Amino acid sequence: MLVIDSRVANVAHARLATSRYVQQACPWADPDEVVLVISELVGNAVRHTARGAWQLCLRGDAARLTADIRDSSPTSPAPRTPDLAEGGGMGWHIAERLTSRLTVLEHPDGKVVRAEWHASATKDRQAPMRAPRGLVGQAAA
Numbered sequence: 001m002l003v004i005d006s007r008v009a010n011v012a013h014a015r016l017a018t019s020r021y022v023q024q025a026c027p028w029a030d031p032d033e034v035v036l037v038i039s040e041l042v043g044n045a046v047r048h049t050a051r052g053a054w055q056l057c058l059r060g061d062a063a064r065l066t067a068d069i070r071d072s073s074p075t076s077p078a079p080r081t082p083d084l085a086e087g088g089g090m091g092w093h094i095a096e097r098l099t100s101r102l103t104v105l106e107h108p109d110g111k112v113v114r115a116e117w118h119a120s121a122t123k124d125r126q127a128p129m130r131a132p133r134g135l136v137g138q139a140a141a
Contacts (some may be wrong), residue, residue, distance in 0.1 A: 011042050014056050018067075028119045038067055040091035041113050045096040046061045046130040047072035049110070065117040072110040 002021045004014045020137045022031040023057075038056065045054035046070075055070040066120055074100050082089040100118040 002056075004056045004139060006046075006052065006054045011039065013048065014042055018056075018058060021058050022060070022065065025058075026062075026065045026119075027116050028062070028115070029060070029065050034065065034067070034117065037098050037115050038069070038096045040095055041067070041069045041115065044077060044134055045073075045113075046079075048075070049073040063119050065134055067115045069113045069115075070107075070110065071113075074106065074110055075112065076104045076106075133141055 002017060004017055009017075015038065017036050019031045019035050022029050022034045025060070041052055046052045051072060053072055055068075057068045059066045077092050080089040081091065081094045092102075095115060099115045101116040101119045102113075103114045103116075105114060109121060
């Protein structure tokens with residue numbers, strides 16, 4: 001288990017520690033994808049809470065990786081249309097796409113955003129793409 005608290009670490013530290021943890025505890029998971037999701041979710045906790053305080057807890061094994069990002073805001077994330085001109089609105093969509101499951105758990109002092117990666121789902125996504133039979137080496141018409 002890895003626990004990182006904003007009182008003693010920053011977002012950059014969380015990214016680096018997450019990458020190392022995933023490589024050691026869950027070698028089946030893509031550390032770049034996990035770090036991107038953690039970066040987005042911790043960034044949201046910093047941006048959307050009054051004090052910007054957060055705590056990250058990672059737990060992983062051969063079958064599942066779970067990341068809990070706890071913050072003091074009781075407001076659940078609200079997916080919004082990405083704004084490519086001004087920026088923003090993409091983090092939740094990225095997290096949904098790169099995880100097996102994404103949930104919000106309420107608690108008396110705020111909320112926990114839980115991201116899960118399941119080894120079986122990750123292996124399916126990482127299977128190499130193959131060209132359809134008969135099309136290998138043929139030029140497009």
